[in-house]
Amino acid sequence: MEELQELKPDPFFREVKFFSSYADASKVPSKGIPHIAFAGRSNSGKSRLLNAIVERKSLAKVSATPGKTKLLNFFLVSKSLFLVDTPGFGYSANSHKEHEQMMDLLMNYLNSAKDLKCLFLLSDAQRELPDEELELIGTCFEKGTKPVLIRTKVDKLNQSELSKLRKKMKNIQGLYPMLEIVFVSPKYGKGLPELRKIIENMMKSLIIPPMEEDTIPQEINEQG
Numbered sequence: 128m129e130e131l132q133e134l135k136p137d138p139f140f141r142e143v144k145f146f147s148s149y150a151d152a153s154k155v156p157s158k159g160i161p162h163i164a165f166a167g168r169s170n171s172g173k174s175r176l177l178n179a180i181v182e183r184k185s186l187a188k189v190s191a192t193p194g195k196t197k198l199l200n201f202f203l204v205s206k207s208l209f210l211v212d213t214p215g216f217g218y219s220a221n222s223h224k225e226h227e228q229m230m231d232l233l234m235n236y237l238n239s240a241k242d243l244k245c246l247f248l249l250s251d252a253q254r255e256l257p258d259e260e261l262e263l264i265g266t267c268f269e270k271g272t273k274p275v276l277i278r279t280k281v282d283k284l285n286q287s288e289l290s291k292l293r294k295k296m297k298n299i300q301g302l303y304p305m306l307e308i309v310f311v312s313p314k315y316g317k318g319l320p321e322l323r324k325i326i327e328n329m330m331k332s333l334i335i336p337p338m339e340e341d342t343i344p345q346e347i348n349e350q351g
């Protein structure tokens with residue numbers, strides 16, 4: 128894979144900040160600012176990809192230990208878009224009880240957030256795509272949330288593994304012809320222009336009300 132090229136700074140992502148964290152899905156912002164959520168198994172690379180898209184090194188917290196992100200962490204981009212980092216499903220290094228709470232939080236959010244317009248569903252390219260991910264893609268189409276399937280860590284695959292993966296993804300697009308699938312490696316900048324384009328197109332298709340002052344939190348709490 129080619130080395131990371133110097134990326135052209137994207138003006139839309141120049142203004143990005145941590146907004147707030149939520150442990151209760153009913154409290155998340157719902158005033159018309161669209162959300163894009165990053166969901167997927169623990170350790171699939173959600174937090175790292177979010178940072179890479181907005182060209183920040185450590186805005187969202189990244190860790191090699193699965194289960195790092197425990198809350199719904201909202202990042203506000205140009206006062207008009209929330210990128211939402213979420214706890215990972217599947218194995219995590221947290222206690223069983225804590226993990227169950229994280230999963231309840233995530234599912235409540237995915238099922239109820241009115242402003243969730245797009246789901247970035249990440250899955251490690253070294254692993255088979257689990258059936259649950261396919262079901263989640265189906266649910267997104269039913270609910271009118273645009274799903275994007277993102278295969279991460281493609282830098283860890285060799286050429287023959289990559290071509291096998293491409294074939295498998297073609298089969299999935301046979302099931303879901305409208306599904307966009309992107310291969311990424313934040314390490315090498317791969318897939319980032321495609322994802323930024325998806326975000327740009329989504330923003331163009333929406334009418335977004337100006338952000339009200341009272342929705343900006345007075346005290347920003349800790350990211351979890």
Ligand SMILES: Nc1nc2c(ncn2[C@@H]2O[C@H](COP(=O)(O)OP(=O)(O)OP(=O)(O)O)[C@@H](O)[C@H]2O)c(=O)[nH]1
Pocket residue numbers: 167168169170171172173174175176188189190191192193194195196197213214215216279280281282283311312313314
């Ligand atoms: N080689 C490689 N490593 C990656 C890539 N993306 C993420 N990683 C690494 O994978 C590990 C997990 O990344 P995170 O972004 O914290 O994963 P996450 O999905 O947010 O994990 P949880 O918050 O625990 O659910 C970290 O050590 C990352 O540096 C990638 O594209 N290539």
Ligand SMILES: [Mg+2]
Pocket residue numbers: 173174175188189195196212213
């Ligand atoms: Mg994370």
